[in-house]
Amino acid sequence: MTTAPTTEWHLRDGKARVFLAPGRRGIQRPVILVGDAGTDLDTLTTSLEDGSYALLAELHASGRDLVLVGLTADGALGGQGETVQEVIMRTIGERVGSVPLAVGGTGRGALVTRYALARSENQAVDLQTSVHFSHNGTAPAGEAEVDLLDRMGNWPVRPLKLGLIGGGATSEIDVEEFDESTSDDSDPGSALLSKELGTWLLERLPS
Template sequence: MATAPNETWQLRNGTAWVFAAGERLSGPVVLAGDAGTDLEALTESLEDGPCAFLSELRARGRDLVLVGLPADAGISGDGGTVQEAVQRVIGETSGDTPLTVGGTGRGALAARYALASMEYMRLDHRTGTHFSHNGAVPDLDEEAELMRLGGRPRTPVFLRMLDGGAADGLGEDEADLTMAGEAAPAGSLFSKEYGSWLLDNLPR
């Protein structure tokens, strides 16, 4: 693999790869992959193609924490994995730059659940920006669980990226900012348009 993580975290129900720009985490981006996504493939999808997202983050002095989720866990289990990763990131981050937390597919849904759950429990997630990239549509039970927690996290700025013709179960007014664009080329997670937009909206 061309790009290897600096550190691997074994989480209770998943794994996280840490790509640090410096000796300590500072203003990191936590990105949860779709359920069952291999972390090596996810890393390559962020580096290959029109948007070398990981390299761009490092060039800006930012860190990336990729969270791998199992293929068959439910929303509470996946959300718990993302929450565990966020809490570890908080414990290992220096400075006061807010976190960016989100995901793609089922990972986006898990991140939404994790942050909403932390707010419900009055836990400080220190997140300034939350993003959803082609988020999975929750089933009826998952939607009910999300609504119990308030639907989505309320304190971060909520960025929504959705390919044309795709659905994520979110209403038009639920995100603070929405970008609808073309799907990335095969093998890439973000199009150049999506990647640049997300980078430009990182909290400072």
């Protein structure tokens, strides 16, 4: 049985669930994680609660709250990116304190967050994000997505860019594109991240 979210946001291209640490009333030290497109939010939540490495519990133990985003399977990069921008702006609006955000995703979710942050910088919109993380991130699919990213600068400039490759996956993105990167070939089972990758990520999130 998955943990019940504190609240749920209905979005144009999906849904978001907010998981506050026990006893909290507002989002503190926010981490936004966007799942691979088409991944059911219950399935995604379960992968964050796995006994081998429960990322959700580790985030809460470190004083961070999670905004988990599920995107529809058939959305275009531009529309999905705007949806993620909406989530980021809403998170900022409901945030308690001034700790910058960490924004990232897994699979195509990593690509969408990359585009959303780059688009915001192109528009001179401050999304108050100091870390962007990409877990098994995908490359743009086709010339249209390559061109769309290129028009936005390809990558966000301001955040620290972290690359994580796990479960024996092969990176679709050159590791030199990241400021820091790491990999773990061990099988995480049904957990989203192995303990090694999760610990590495938490050590680099905004404090």
